[in-house]
Amino acid sequence: MRVLVTGGAGYIGSTTAAVLRDQGHEVEIIDDLSTGHRRAVPDGTTFHEGSLHDRQLLDAVFARPFDAVVHFAAHSLVGESVDRPLKYWRNNVGGTLTLLERVAWGGAKRFVFSSTAAVYGEPDEVPITEEAALRPVNPYGKTKLAMESAMADAATATGFAAVALRYFNAAGAWKRRGEDHEPETHLIPRLLRSILLREETFAVFGDDYPTPDGTCIRDYIHVRDLAEAHALALAWASEPGFTALNLGTGTGHSVREIVATAAEVTGRDVDPPVQPRRPGDPARLVAANDRARELLGWQPERSDVGTLLADAWAWHRDHPRGYAD
Ligand SMILES: NC(=O)c1ccc[n+]([C@@H]2O[C@H](COP(=O)([O-])OP(=O)(O)OC[C@H]3O[C@@H](n4cnc5c(N)ncnc54)[C@H](O)[C@@H]3O)[C@@H](O)[C@H]2O)c1
Structure with a gap:
């Protein structure tokens, strides 16, 4: 598959990009290096340094459609999100909307997203199933839930397959x-x-x-196991619509x-x-x-x-x- 990885210079995104490349996928990465590292970008991938907010860059990157988009790019510090909520709403939700528009306009048929256990907040029951109430308790979790909602609506309306992977503690x-x-x-x-x-x-x-x-x-989950789950989700996601899956042990x-x-x-x-x-x-x-x-x-x-x-x-x-x- 031809796959666009956003946030592919970050911790989980770069590992996933490397695993996808090793499995024979053609991987392109977009990352503004705000928290990522140029040295983490795997060899054998195409790297676009820039932000999801740059519409011209996104239009150029999507000039040739992808089979799939794997979307990691986001800010993800819970404490900072409490102090600077608009930074999180702007980057996480704003960046996702700009990206989703390109996907909805025919840019990809599959969309796999880095969600988080933070969408559940403080659960009534543990282990936490995907049916648990979604009650995030901080702006970071709230932006992730909003991103899930936007992608679910867009996937249903325009017919692409969206999978939200709710990671527990990556390590x-x-x-x-x-x-x-x-x-x-x-x-x-x-x-x-x-x-x-x-x-x-x-x-x-x-x-x-x-x-x-x-x-x-x-619940700690190895970054290599997370990367493998993304590869499997890409292969699995063929039906239009939205699915949320927990990733923990x-x-x-x-x-x-x-x-x-x-x-x-x-x-x-x-x-x-x-x-x-x-x-x-x-x-x-x-x-x-x-x-x-x-x-x-x-x-x-x-x-x-x-x-x-x-x-x-x-x-x-x-x-x-x-x-x-
Ligand atoms: N690490 C965890 O335990 C964990 C748990 C649950 C969910 N997540 C989610 O997984 C994803 C990856 O987490 P991580 O730990 O690898 O974070 P990370 O900060 O290492 O990676 C995020 C990457 O996105 C890039 N980025 C951010 N905003 C961007 C923008 N507007 N345009 C382009 N690139 C942008 C950053 O430069 C960085 O390389 C995040 O969405 C995070 O919310 C992480």
Whole structure:
């Protein structure tokens, strides 16, 4: 297939672009490098440096239609979205509308989108199914839900197949690509960087949650498994309409479990301080992933926490300053 990957210089987008290229797809990437890295762009792909807001650039890129678009490009820092909501509405929703117009005008028959567990907010029940209420609690999650709605309406009206993949916590690294965000807000890279650089920058936020060891439980999914799910979704998405699928392992791990596994994998003593809970952190967020398994035949293969942390550690050790190394 001829595939356009937006945000293909970012963490998950670049890994997915590399996997699609390795599977024989013809891949073009558009990325404004606002949070991505030129060095993450895989060889053997065509790179367009620019923004989704640049209509002329998009018209030129879509001059030859694609078989599929995989849409990662977005801002995704929850805290920043609370402080600067319009930045998120402008970039995430605005960029998606400009892109969807080109798809609706005949630019592609398949559209696969990076959604997030944040669309569920604080769920009533865990594991979380795709039928759970959609009640995002921050502007980031609200923009993702709005993007899903826009693509569902456009897909139904104009007859393309849209799949929203709701990731839980992406983690790990694959081959020469890993996580390099500034600021880094995700637990595993923050923990591993603090171990690597021997800096006391990592803390456990709250150890009095109603969980077995008192720390928050999350569902971590390896970036390679996420990339594979996108490849499968592209192959599966042929019927016009909209489908949402959770991507998680269905197994949760507490912060203390992650810290203990990191100590094993790195061979270092790790004893982070405990700080008070952060507002808005639910105790337990775990995916029900039956729908993705059934519809796509998807099977997470590298997401056990030992493999996931070993892969992430190998990347951070080789790139202590991220892509600058
Ligand atoms: N990392 C996670 O755990 C996670 C979880 C759920 C959902 N997601 C979603 O997955 C996607 C990828 O996440 P990531 O962690 O790889 O983020 P990332 O910041 O590494 O990648 C996003 C990429 O999009 C680019 N971009 C942003 N706005 C753009 C625009 N207007 N035009 C062109 N390019 C633009 C950035 O430069 C960057 O390369 C995001 O949409 C994010 O919301 C991520």
